[in-house]
Amino acid sequence: MAHATSLQDLAPPTRTTRPHPAGPADVVTELCAALFARFRGYDQRVRARQYMDGLLQAEGRKSIANIAASVGVPGDEQRLHHFVNSSRWAVSPVRRALAAFLGRDDPDAAWVALPVSIPKAGRHMVGVSPHFSAEDGHRVVGQQACSLWYASARMVAPVSWRLGLPDGLGTAQDCVAELLEDVREDARADARAGQGAPRLIVTDARGVGERAQVARLFGHTSPVAVRISGRTLLAVGEQRRGAGRVERLAPAHSALDRARRTRYAGRSPYGEGPLATATVSVRLPGRTGTAGGLALLGVWHELRGAPAELWLTNAGDPSSPALLRATRLVRRVDAGWRARGRDVGLRDYEGRSFQGWHRHMTLASCAYAMAELRSAGSVGGSSLVA
Incomplete structure (x- = not known):
């Protein structure tokens, strides 16, 4: 297996920004x-x-x-x-x-x-x-x-x-x-x-091994943002007349179909040009309860067509600029x-x-x-x- 050397004993990082010396x-x-x-x-x-x-x-x-x-x-x-x-x-x-x-x-x-x-x-x-x-x-x-x-x-x-x-x-x-x-x-x-x-x-x-990897990553409570492919199956909630809110399985590339109308347009913080984003609440198939709630973030480099990137996260507000910067x-x-x-x-x-x-x-x-x-x-x- 892989080498046993680890970061388990990492000195805890302080949570305040340290001013660097000028030179x-x-x-x-x-x-x-x-x-x-x-x-x-x-x-x-x-x-x-x-x-x-x-x-x-x-x-x-x-x-x-x-x-x-x-x-x-x-x-x-x-x-x-x-x-x-x-x-x-x-x-x-x-x-x-x-x-x-x-x-x-x-x-x-x-x-x-x-x-x-x-x-x-x-x-x-x-x-x-x-x-x-x-x-x-x-x-x-x-x-x-x-x-x-x-x-x-x-x-x-x-x-x-x-x-x-x-x-x-x-x-x-x-x-x-x-x-x-x-x-x-x-x-x-x-x-x-x-x-x-x-x-x-x-x-x-x-x-x-994408499916197993995603399940493994979200098997803990640590904040994670993971890029996935469009074929990854997700449970998406939707409102149906007479049936209340139900969930359906859908590939990630189509899970954002309804959210595309509410895309937010902005600029990348790192010079990539204009970006558009949209989010939707999802779950991994078979996961229930509040702990299983995730958000799917779609990123468009062009307003037409499918999203260029799909990100699955359990970290706070998926529409926040901080999360987009992190991706x-x-x-x-x-x-x-x-x-x-x-x-x-x-x-x-x-x-x-x-x-x-x-x-x-x-x-x-x-x-x-x-x-x-x-x-x-x-x-x-x-x-x-x-």
Whole structure:
């Protein structure tokens, strides 16, 4: 199954916005201080910063050899190899520190779970299997993984990872479920500590196993917004003469037929152009009671035709601008994965070590956050992946 490292011990995020230092160099220094406090010795802190700097500076593939050549001296390649694959340090405290640090940025930020496919590169790569890649649109040989991202209007950055294993163990859907269960554990810890409402979880369930994935996501009380396909069956209430209010099963694409006349038109907060939205109350088939009540949100990029996007949610008012903004964050995360994620080496670990993969991805996530904070500080608070 997927790796056991989790966010269960995430430091609870505060619910007040933290003012960042004016200079990007200051906030990066603060980030490094928060991250490196989790390493036991001075040598580990040196290697961690060296590795992160190398991920940002090395040309081409972010192999350990290229990282060492860009920031090190003779002998550093072996030292960095040992640090990533053999040294004694756990990824959980570093991921907790990263998530807690970013979590102070915006109390309205969300968690975005993004399944990704990483094509095989090189002879040695852990967790490789043939599978269909939604990103590439065809079957590939590579890794199936899931990333959990901190996402706000200001910036996005990955904070945790799961890696699926070959032979059908640890599928992308399993990895998503495990990551989100970790988030829910953290939310329950927040509630016990009296630290406010949990963050919204945003993900995309379309594809293989969609029905089971949707049922799994709404099997808890955490606030969730999940993108679904038009063929997903939902129970829709309607008023019938002489029969009162009854429910009928309908595919999601037609559940909004009546609501289309009351669409709200507005503009996307992230430069996509005009959008129109409409909502309707629904349930998952077989679910009863108030706990089973959900809302279906349709998003139109053009006023004619079927909605371009369908979102199912249990989070507050489905017509609120905040929820629409949250659904837009998935696009920003995907853009970040494709662009900056490639630049900092999130696709570049080559090795057979499961532990090494998780350590590389953790340090690459920290490097990603470092680059985002530098960019956000230098352009007055706007992420470059927007």
